[in-house]
Amino acid sequence: MNALRVAIVDDEPLARARLRRLLERSDGARVEVAVECSDGADLAAALARTPVDAVFLDIQMPEADGFAALARLPPPHPAIVFVTGYKQHAVRAFEVRATDYLLKPVSARRLSETLARLLQTRATAAHEPAAAIASPEPAAPRVYPERLPLPLGQRRVLVPVEDIELVIAQRNYLEVQTAERSFVLRQPLAAFAAELDPRRFVQVHRSLLVRAGAVREIRPLESARFRLTLHSGKQVRSGRNYREAVRALLQPR
Structure with a gap:
């Protein structure tokens, strides 16, 4: 064997x-x-x-x-x-x-x-049987949540995904930013990103996830980096290894 x-x-x-x-x-x-x-x-x-x-x-x-x-x-x-x-x-x-x-x-x-x-x-x-392997049933499309329960003090707040602008990883914690407030939770960035629709959220830095619809302007910088300006006025910089991810933001969605 x-x-x-x-x-x-x-x-x-x-x-x-x-x-x-x-x-x-x-x-x-x-x-x-x-x-x-x-x-x-x-x-x-x-x-x-x-x-x-x-x-x-x-x-x-x-x-x-x-x-x-x-x-x-x-x-x-x-x-x-x-x-x-x-x-x-x-x-x-x-x-x-x-x-x-x-x-x-x-x-x-x-x-x-x-x-x-x-x-x-x-x-x-x-x-x-070969036929069973060759003709699997099509998998149902994954449904991503429209709201996420995020911690705020001793309670959980149901935050619409559409309100999230940025997710910033800082060591073992995440800061989830909306236009009005921030939420802090202990979770790896990859685990949090797995719960979000990849067509709506893009990782542009090893410690940064951005909602595509929140981006207003993209300006190229040195060393294959970009400066992203959000509709709220916040600005972030992409990582050198995420050039293709940023360029994908320029494509129609």
């Missing part, structure tokens, strides 16, 4: 190394760790270069958490096994059809059960 090709995604090097050792020494399954990522934001690009059968995915990571990383993967994506130190995400994990949910520190016995499940899933998929 061919080796089970897997990816490990975890921002902690020691956690990645321990899981790699357990996988490579597992009984009853040949496992090849084909991809390692320290950030969920890099996962989609890595899998485009190196396809795998399964992804062992941490949840709490900077830049993009496990759920945000999963949301970026084009279908059909590999089997997903969440590996985390937190129990509270289990329900959400199985809502997104994860194959398994492992709590750190992962035991060899528990990992063996997961690998058996992954092998069974792969074997079942290999014997599916």
